[in-house]
Each structure stands twice: as C-alpha cells, then as structure tokens.
Amino acid sequence: MNHTATQAPEYYLKTYFGYESFRPLQREIIGDILQKKDALILMPTGGGKSICYQIPALMLSGITIVVSPLISLMKDQVDSLIANGVPAAFLNSTLSFEEEGEIIRNCMEENIKLLYLAPERLISTFDFLSQNIKIQLIAIDEAHCISGWGHDFRPEYTQLSVLKQKLPHVPIVALTATADKVTRKDILSQLRIPEAKVFIASFNRPNLSLEVRSGWTEKNKSSAILKYIRSKPHESGVIYCLSRKITEKIAAFLQSNGVNASFYHAGMSPGDRSRVQEAFMNDTTPVIVATIAFGMGIDKSNIRWVIHYNLPKNIEGYYQEIGRAGRDGLPSDTILYYNYADLQILTRFATESGQPELNLEKLGRIQQFAESDVCRRKILLNYFAENTTENCGNCDVCKNPPKHFDGTILIQKALSAVMRTQEKVGVNLLIDILRGSQKQEIIEKNYHKIKTFGSGVGISAFDWKHYILQMLNLGVIEMAYDENFSLKVTELGKKILFGTSTMEMVIPKDYEEIRKKSTKEKAFEKEAFIPAVVTLEERLFDNLRLVRKKLAQDQNVPPYIIFHDTSLKEMAAYLPVSMQELRQIYGVSLTKSEKYGYEMLAEITRFIHENQIIRKKEVFISKPQIVSAPQNTHKTPTHEVTFILFKEGLSIEAIAEKRMLNISTIHTHLQTCYLHHLIEDHTPYISEEEINLVANAARVVGSPEKIKSIYEFLEDKVEYLVIRWAIAVLKKNDRLSP
Numbered sequence: 001m002n003h004t005a006t007q008a009p010e011y012y013l014k015t016y017f018g019y020e021s022f023r024p025l026q027r028e029i030i031g032d033i034l035q036k037k038d039a040l041i042l043m044p045t046g047g048g049k050s051i052c053y054q055i056p057a058l059m060l061s062g063i064t065i066v067v068s069p070l071i072s073l074m075k076d077q078v079d080s081l082i083a084n085g086v087p088a089a090f091l092n093s094t095l096s097f098e099e100e101g102e103i104i105r106n107c108m109e110e111n112i113k114l115l116y117l118a119p120e121r122l123i124s125t126f127d128f129l130s131q132n133i134k135i136q137l138i139a140i141d142e143a144h145c146i147s148g149w150g151h152d153f154r155p156e157y158t159q160l161s162v163l164k165q166k167l168p169h170v171p172i173v174a175l176t177a178t179a180d181k182v183t184r185k186d187i188l189s190q191l192r193i194p195e196a197k198v199f200i201a202s203f204n205r206p207n208l209s210l211e212v213r214s215g216w217t218e219k220n221k222s223s224a225i226l227k228y229i230r231s232k233p234h235e236s237g238v239i240y241c242l243s244r245k246i247t248e249k250i251a252a253f254l255q256s257n258g259v260n261a262s263f264y265h266a267g268m269s270p271g272d273r274s275r276v277q278e279a280f281m282n283d284t285t286p287v288i289v290a291t292i293a294f295g296m297g298i299d300k301s302n303i304r305w306v307i308h309y310n311l312p313k314n315i316e317g318y319y320q321e322i323g324r325a326g327r328d329g330l331p332s333d334t335i336l337y338y339n340y341a342d343l344q345i346l347t348r349f350a351t352e353s354g355q356p357e358l359n360l361e362k363l364g365r366i367q368q369f370a371e372s373d374v375c376r377r378k379i380l381l382n383y384f385a386e387n388t389t390e391n392c393g394n395c396d397v398c399k400n401p402p403k404h405f406d407g408t409i410l411i412q413k414a415l416s417a418v419m420r421t422q423e424k425v426g427v428n429l430l431i432d433i434l435r436g437s438q439k440q441e442i443i444e445k446n447y448h449k450i451k452t453f454g455s456g457v458g459i460s461a462f463d464w465k466h467y468i469l470q471m472l473n474l475g476v477i478e479m480a481y482d483e484n485f486s487l488k489v490t491e492l493g494k495k496i497l498f499g500t501s502t503m504e505m506v507i508p509k510d511y512e513e514i515r516k517k518s519t520k521e522k523a524f525e526k527e528a529f530i531p532a533v534v535t536l537e538e539r540l541f542d543n544l545r546l547v548r549k550k551l552a553q554d555q556n557v558p559p560y561i562i563f564h565d566t567s568l569k570e571m572a573a574y575l576p577v578s579m580q581e582l583r584q585i586y587g588v589s590l591t592k593s594e595k596y597g598y599e600m601l602a603e604i605t606r607f608i609h610e611n612q613i614i615r616k617k618e619v620f621i622s623k624p625q626i627v628s629a630p631q632n633t634h635k636t637p638t639h640e641v642t643f644i645l646f647k648e649g650l651s652i653e654a655i656a657e658k659r660m661l662n663i664s665t666i667h668t669h670l671q672t673c674y675l676h677h678l679i680e681d682h683t684p685y686i687s688e689e690e691i692n693l694v695a696n697a698a699r700v701v702g703s704p705e706k707i708k709s710i711y712e713f714l715e716d717k718v719e720y721l722v723i724r725w726a727i728a729v730l731k732k733n734d735r736l737s738p
C-alpha cells in the first residue's frame with residue numbers, strides 16, 4: 001500500500017463528512033488515486049468531485065496541493081474542511097506576509113493536509129514548495145480552464161504542464177464539470193497525463209425540476225415571480241436576466257413588494273458586488289436578480305430555485321446556471337421564461353458576434369429545448385451526449401403533457417388577417433386585429449373593416465401569442481426582421497390557408513397567474529400572501545435554521561458551512577436527542593457534532609418538550625451504526641470522555657489542557673453530564689444568587705435560549721459559561737416556567 005491510513009475510505013467519509021456511502025465513481029476514483037494513478041474526473045456541479053481528492057488527502061501521509069482559479073471558492077472550501085476537522089489552508093493575495101509564513105511552516109511540519117493555491121501562485125512557488133514539503137497528490141480543479149477549446153480559458157493554467165515533468169511520481173487528478181471530447185483530450189495532453197483514466201459521471205440532476213413558460217408578457221412574468229417567491233419565504237434563489245437594466249428593474253419591483261432582494265451585475269463596483277454576494281451567501285438577502293456575471297465562485301449549497309427571466313444564449317450556460325440550484329441534493333425548481341422578443345435580441349447578438357455560425361447554431365439548440373414537446377431532460381442529456389430514452393417525470397412536459405388539436409382553422413384565421421393587411425403587421429397588432437380591438441392605429445389604417453377583424457375574439461391575447469409562436473416554429477409564417485418585424489405567409493402557410501393542407505397545434509397551458517381574475521381574487525392577493533399551514537417539522541427546521549445562523553455569525557462563516565439544509569431537514573424529521581443519534585444524521589461529521597452539536601440538540605430537545613412530541617426512536621436503530629470505531633475501541637461521546645477525566649479527579653483546567661479544548665467547552669460537557677444525571681452537584685460552578693439573576697433575566701428576555709440577550713441584559717457582568725450553568729440548573733429542576 002502507498003498510503004499510511006489504516007482505515008478504509010468509508011471511515012473517512014463518515015467521520016469527516018458525515019455521509020454513509022459513496023456516490024457512483026467516487027470509491028473507484030479514490031482507490032485509483034491511492035494507487036498513485038492519474039485521473040480526469042467529469043462530474044456535474046454538485047456531483048461530489050471534491051471528496052474524490054479530499055479523502056485521499058486525509059489518507060496519504062504528506063500534503064495535497066489543490067489548484068483552484070477563484071479566491072472566493074478557496075476560502076469557502078477551506079472553511080468547510082476546517083468545520084469538518086480537516087486541516088486545510090490556502091495561499092493567496094488576501095493573506096499577510098506573517099500569515100503566509102505560518103501556513104508554510106504548518107505545511108512543512110505536516111500540520112496541514114490540503115493546501116489551496118491559484119495556478120500562477122503554484123508555479124511561482126513550486127520549486128520552493130516541492131523541495132520543502134512532501135507533496136503527495138496534486139488536484140487541479142476547473143481543469144477545463146487549461147484548454148482554449150473550453151468556455152473559460154485561463155492562460156495561467158497552461159503553465160501547469162510543468163508539474164508532471166518536475167514531479168513525475170506524484171499523481172495528478174484533474175476535475176471539471178464541463179468538458180467536451182476535444183477539451184478532455186486537450187486537458188490530458190497539456191497536463192502530460194495522456195494515460196490518465198477518464199471518469200465521467202452522469203450529468204443528470206434529477207432533483208432539479210425543469211419548466212419552460214412560453215410567451216409571457218413582462219407584467220405577467222414579474223407578478224408570477226413575485227407570487228412564486230412569496231410561496232417560498234426564507235428560501236434562496238437567483239433570477240437571471242439578459243441585461244443589467246432588467247436586473248435593476250426587477251430587483252426594484254420585488255423590493256417595492258416587500259421581497260428582500262438585491263441586483264448583481266458586472267457594472268457594479270467590486271466592493272458592491274462582494275457585499276451583495278456575501279449577503280446572499282449568509283442567507284441575509286435570499287433573492288438575487290443578476291446577469292450571468294453572478295455565480296462563478298458561488299458554492300452555496302441551498303439555492304432552492306433558479307429562474308431565467310430571459311432566454312439564455314445556449315444550453316451550456318443554461319445548464320450551468322440552473323446547476324447552481326440544489327447542490328445539496330434536495331428538490332429545487334428551475335423556471336425558464338421564453339418569448340420571441342428575447343429570441344430576436346439574442347439572434348442579433350449572435351449574428352454580430354465573432355463566431356456567428358457557431359453562436360446561431362447554439363441559440364437554435366436552446367430554442368429547440370424551449371419549444372420541445374418531449375421530455376426536456378431527455379433533450380438536455382442528449383445534448384451532453386448522454387443518451388437516454390426514459391421520460392424524467394420531473395419536467396413540465398412529463399408532468400403536464402401537451403394536448404394537440406387540429407389547428408387548421410385557427411391558422412387560417414391568422415393567415416387570412418396577415419394577407420388582408422398586406423403582410424405589414426407584426427405580432428401584437430395582428431393579435432389586436434384578431435381580437436377586434438378598437439385601437440386608434442387599427443381605425444386609422446382601416447383594419448377594422450377587413451373580413452377577419454374580431455374573428456379570434458374568444459381567444460385570450462396570451463393564447464394568441466402562444467399560437468403565433470407555434471406558427472412561426474411550424475413555418476407557416478415568418479418574421480421579416482428588416483421590415484419592422486412584420487409577419488409574412490410562407491409557401492407552407494399558403495397551403496393551409498387554401499385548404500390543401502392541415503396542421504396540428506398544441507393547446508397553451510392554463511396558468512392561474514394569467515387567467516383573468518375576479519376583482520375579489522385580486523384584492524385578496526394584494527392584501528398580502530397567506531402563509532401556508534406549517535407543520536411541526538417545518539417549524540423545527542426554521543428554528544434550527546436560526547440556531548445555525550447564530551453559530552455562523554459567531555464563527556464568521558456562511559451558514560451552509562456549519563450544516564447543510566439537508567442535515568437540518570433530517571434533524572427536524574428524525575429528532576436526535578443525543579450525540580450518538582446526531583452523528584447518524586446526514587452530513588454530521590465527528591467534528592461538527594462536537595463543535596455545533598450541543599446547540600442543535602438543545603433546540604431539538606426544547607422543541608420536543610414544548611410540543612410534547614413523541615419520538616420514534618426506531619429510526620435511529622434502523623440507520624446503520626455510524627462512526628466505525630478505529631481499532632475496535634468504542635467511540636465515546638465527547639462529554640463522556642470529559643466525565644471520565646473528571647471522575648479521575650482532574651481539574652477543569654487540566655482536562656481542557658489534556659483534551660486540547662477550551663475551558664468553556666469542558667464546562668459545556670459537564671453541563672451535559674449534569675443534565676444526564678452523571679453529575680448531581682452544581683454548587684462548585686454556580687451560586688444560588690447567580691442562578692436567580694439568570695432566571696430573572698431569562699424571564700425578561702422571554703426565553704432561556706436567548707443566551708446572548710441574557711448576557712446583554714446582565715450588562716456583560718455574568719460570563720457565558722455561568723449563564724449556561726444557570727440555564728442547565730433551571731432546566732433540570734424545572735424552574736424555567738414563570
């Protein structure tokens with residue numbers, strides 16, 4: 001064996017990441033890396049690439065170098081690793097000279113397992129690093145940046161070709177979420193790892209729902225989006241728009257309707273941009289309205305929805321943008337609004353771009369996707385050369401299959417109006433004519449006198465728009481871009497108009513938001529949104545979210561680094577009340593349970609008590625036993641370790657020293673022991689007077705859980721650990737109720 005670890009990779013997965021099992025390919029990749037083989041890994045965003053090198057990094061004796069292009073991502077990754085008890089660091093321009101020296105010293109002493117660097121930094125310091133630290137593995141993230149064929153070429157990456165020459169025996173693992181065949185080959189040859197095994201995971205993201213809404217007006221779009229956001233309070237989402245101006249407009253609209261939203265685009269100052277991004281990461285501003293400038297370097301795992309206010313330029317961009325939702329694997333929504341006006345603008349952009357043929361072709365493919373009447377996921381996966389024949393069941397086409405009807409007469413009405421107006425009208429005016437509008441322009445031009453005037457009055461303008469879009473796609477009419485976008489009848493159209501051919505069409509979907517509403521309904525909606533009935537589980541989830549937010553503020557990291565939503569959802573569903581049970585929850589690593597477990601358990605226990613919930617203990621027994629203990633020693637909960645030392649007669653200071661923990665942490669352990677009746681006497685730690693002081697403060701601030709408020713109420717005179725002791729005593733003796 002080339003590594004020094006005595007445990008299997010599964011042990012590290014559970015202990016350091018809190019997961020039960022590997023995803024497809026991860027185990028195989030780790031096995032290969034441990035055998036010092038090079039590898040290229042293609043997995044979609046959120047697919048779980050990082051673990052493929054993080055676990056080998058933990059198992060190997062030396063240091064793993066991780067090349068990453070973005071400073072913001074480095075910090076996030078390192079914070080996440082540290083939260084899980086994995087020693088990691090980064091080197092970049094944000095650090096002071098002293099901080100850098102400290103990190104390098106730690107690397108030399110092998111106190112660090114993973115070191116993150118930007119490519120240019122790695123190259124400039126490589127000789128020093130390779131001579132002074134034991135490099136065991138090199139991981140190259142966003143590896144497609146090395147290739148001019150990819151969509152994000154970064155010249156700094158090309159210098160990475162020297163790595164294999166200089167350290168031929170150190171395995172290189174390249175990782176990316178997007179790489180077509182040409183790019184893949186280029187990555188292998190440029191990194192000089194032509195023999196590397198290529199691992200390609202499925203690009204399917206079944207937890208993302210797909211929906212396309214065609215032909216909506218601006219007004220309908222914004223009010224539907226507002227309604228959607230109101231139906232998902234507290235949840236994070238991104239609205240992508242075509243232009244900076246639109247982002248500002250939509251953000252203002254949402255703000256004026258009470259939504260906590262910000263806009264983001266490349267026209268803002270770097271400071272403003274990072275402030276907006278930060279607030280989003282921290283769950284302070286849940287909604288961002290942005291151009292595609294937003295997202296690179298965003299690793300937030302709990303984005304619950306992504307809306308495209310406008311059509312994206314191509315499928316690659318679209319897939320990448322919706323891919324930012326649901327990285328934690330929980331169900332997330334994606335909605336794409338598609339209309340002809342956007343298509344016109346994008347067609348012009350593509351035509352005027354440096355590569356008009358390529359870009360028009362790509363635009364054509366996303367148009368096909370948007371207009372598809374077969375499963376949309378099939379189209380996406382086929383686009384990425386992942387052939388599939390099964391319907392997904394989680395896209396609008398699968399859920400609500402299009403209904404066809406004989407559209408011949410409808411087409412004839414429209415085409416006849418087009419002919420009788422000498423093919424001079426555009427979409428909107430045509431609809432006005434068909435619906436018998438008395439607009440001034442119509443009267444002036446005598447269009448109200450033509451035979452088909454008002455012949456489509458029974459059909460809503462929304463539906464007409466939809467039908468005309470279909471007619472354009474079916475090729476019965478075309479649009480003269482150079483003649484004020486007027487509509488012309490094609491040869492095929494003439495055949496239908498003169499009755500020699502028929503044509504099927506699709507009935508437009510019936511959207512509640514667009515249907516004409518009674519004034520009563522409208523007033524009701526305007527008044528405010530009515531919150532849905534909230535279950536106990538949802539309430540506890542919300543509470544746990546608040547506890548997490550507080551912990552995140554204390555630690556100065558984004559909330560998802562403390563725990564993912566998935567973990568909180570499981571806690572709310574399974575109700576763990578002990579450290580052992582908590583460690584069976586998805587994503588709760590050993591370190592996280594020790595660092596944050598107490599606060600979570602306290603809230604869960606409180607909630608169970610408050611609502612008199614009867615727990616189903618069986619769920620924990622049925623879950624596989626967690627941390628597979630090293631060398632057959634039983635893994636003892638941390639407070640019990642403290643308790644053993646305490647029983648041996650060690651002082652609190654001595655225990656803290658021995659366990660390399662804070663004194664206040666040891667007090668927390670003793671409080672847990674006290675609540676579990678392992679210790680009965682609290683008098684060495686707190687006086688009756690202090691207990692009464694805290695009890696009084698808790699009553700005033702309204703809750704014993706608001707430790708910070710209690711602390712402030714007592715004007716900082718009573719230490720946190722004393723307050724915690726008092727609360728424990730009050731709880732145990734049921735002295736909390738007023």
Ligand code: ADP
Nearest residue numbers: 019021022023044045046047048049050051327
């Ligand atoms: P990528 O780098 O491919 O975009 P990440 O490595 O960030 O994806 O992983 C995405 C999420 O999936 C992370 O929260 C990660 O912890 C989680 N994850 C990875 N592997 C597993 C696994 N085997 N079981 C459960 N969750 C996993």
Ligand code: ZN
Nearest residue numbers: 375392395398
């Ligand atoms: Zn489908």
